[in-house]
Amino acid sequence: MAKSKKKKRIWLWVVLGIVAVLLLAVIGYVLYVMISYHRLPDDLALEIRQPTEGGEAGAEVSAGTDYEIMTYNIGFGAYTPDYSFFMDGGKSSVAKSRESVLETVSGAGGLAAGYDPDFMIYEEVDLDSTRSYHVNQYELLDGFFGSYYSDFAINYDSAFLMVPPWEPHGKSLAGIALYSKYPVTSGVRKSFPISTSFSKFLDLDRCYSISRIPVENGKELVIFAQHMSAYGNSDAIREAQISKLCGDMQAEYEKGNYVICGGDFNHDLKALGDVSEDRESWAYPFPREKLPEGFSFSIDLLGEEERASMPDSARNADMPYEVGVTYTVTLDGFIISDNIIMKEYENIHTGYQFSDHDPVRMVFSLK
Template sequence: MGKQGKKKRIWLRVLLGILAALLLVIIGYVLYVMISYHRLPDDLTLDVRTPENADTTGAVSVGTDYEIITYNIGFGAYTPDYSFFMDGGKSSVADSKESVLATVSGAGELAAGYDPDFMIFEEVDLKATRSYHVDEYELLDKYFGGYYSDFAINYDSAFLMVPPWEPHGKSLAGIAFYSKYPIASAVRKSFPISTSFSKFLDLDRCYSISRIPADNGKELVIFSLHMSAYGNSDAIREAQVNKLCGDMQAEYEKGNYVVCGGDFNHDLKASEDTEEDRASWAYPFPRSDLPEGFSFSMDFLGEAGKAALPDSARNADMPYEEGVTYTVTLDGFIISDNIELKEYENIHTGYLYADHDPVRMVFSLK
């Protein structure tokens, strides 16, 4: 064999060595993701944070108006010009740490300006690559530090190397609930999720149940939720709805008052019998599956009033452009019939601080 043939063999060995090393890295990474994957246990008791100098004897009462807001802050990434890779956009992390601080602070200040009695924030990062390790729960405390609060972790991921050119990274995130009134106890409930490989890429899902004592011996039970979005099947959607409804019904049968709010990841304006093709995060919510005595608050506005509500979420496949970007209402509230709706509003900001806008409700206990 001549010199030319020997050189070819050497280069071939080098190339095969590189490919073998790359394959080992890929296999090692896949094993790391699979081995490190875990779900938090169901029925996990949550720590309740009590503000300094708090009046721990307070309670809600019949006939008094209370205000609650839900706001998915999108881990602090979604400025109006931001697009997200899982929606067909370009980015997988926030533009900068300064951007995260600005958007989360803006969302917190906006919500605090309404002085709500209860506040639900979804997609709040505690420590995540995608949000430059900003503790967003601590940042929101700047605006809600005088409230009782609990936090339900719904995602504690491995480092995700997707997309390879800008990895989404490792995330620790969840749902923050704030209350002006003492929280007697709180628990985290795990939603059923996909058991396929997609579970490694999508957020784990959960809801929290926070108990607020009422002065008549009953409780105001507030469910804070974030349902599945990407690629969830009909079976997963049905299982999540069934579990949620079962827990709400159990509280109602005890005589308690039930409010359920958050990001339902369903089109809350659409009729469930529509035959339109929809993205997995925009299916109509199966209202017929709600237990007797429960309704979506927006339904009390009537069809015209419901249609007139600004949509609460935008698709993040492109920077937001009013009238062009696809929008849908994913956020809202369910209430039991021992609660009276007083006011209902989708607060339209033009998605200034997130890919969602806040939804506000005023209610009283009957």
């Protein structure tokens, strides 16, 4: 009897020991995430990379000439058409393989380079991330845009996230790349307002970049490259991000500069109406009344029929892409100031071949 009680006590201590070790591991991990948390400083100057081959050295943009700009969220190279993402309700939290990442990023690079745009914006470009097998996607894209000037704004540099536990999303270092055929004189990274609650430790940082390109008439073409928050941020955070972005755009416009803002807005850009309509939390209509005077979304300059029939630029990743079944929405596009003329506008539909987004292109000229 005494031996039986002794055995039970031993097993109890073993179980308690295991629980204690697990508890210490959880506490240690939480402390690691909290201690390692940081945000990059606001108004961070960006390095301007010079062309590695050719380039338009000394060239300037001029009024009355047609130029082409594109934006493309490449989804850290993970989203093949059959990929689903855990934060959308799907399965995976990392790309299928390193080879798959190389293939999708190269596909996105080749697709855009085939249009030979004057300016190119890429979002969700990983530099060194667990989720994309540490492939430096900026260097990979450079191979398609060697004759361009470029800058890179780090969007987020996260701690190692142990979610989901069976396939951790891991550590992410990623951002927004801008490529320009014409010299970029300076670039700056601006921090978007984000949540200040505990959720900030698990959410991803957000930013936009401001890049300056000289125009022959003495003004500047100022390109804002941005990626707004998604995944159910509060109305207050959403409004704060829009307010800061619009304030900076307005300041440039008041200087007499030409302003283009492109990227993933994480708002439904086709929807103009009822915000109470049942929709995904990252697909609310963008509040047009918040735009400064003299600015408009390029998509709003299309005819109603053309706008409605245009393919959507993004898909939900809760399931593999299935035509007519998967939820799609237009999140990507451009805002332009009224001293810019839009000539062409297109959502390039690839069937989401290389990402959960498709590229958007615009042809424009300066007045």
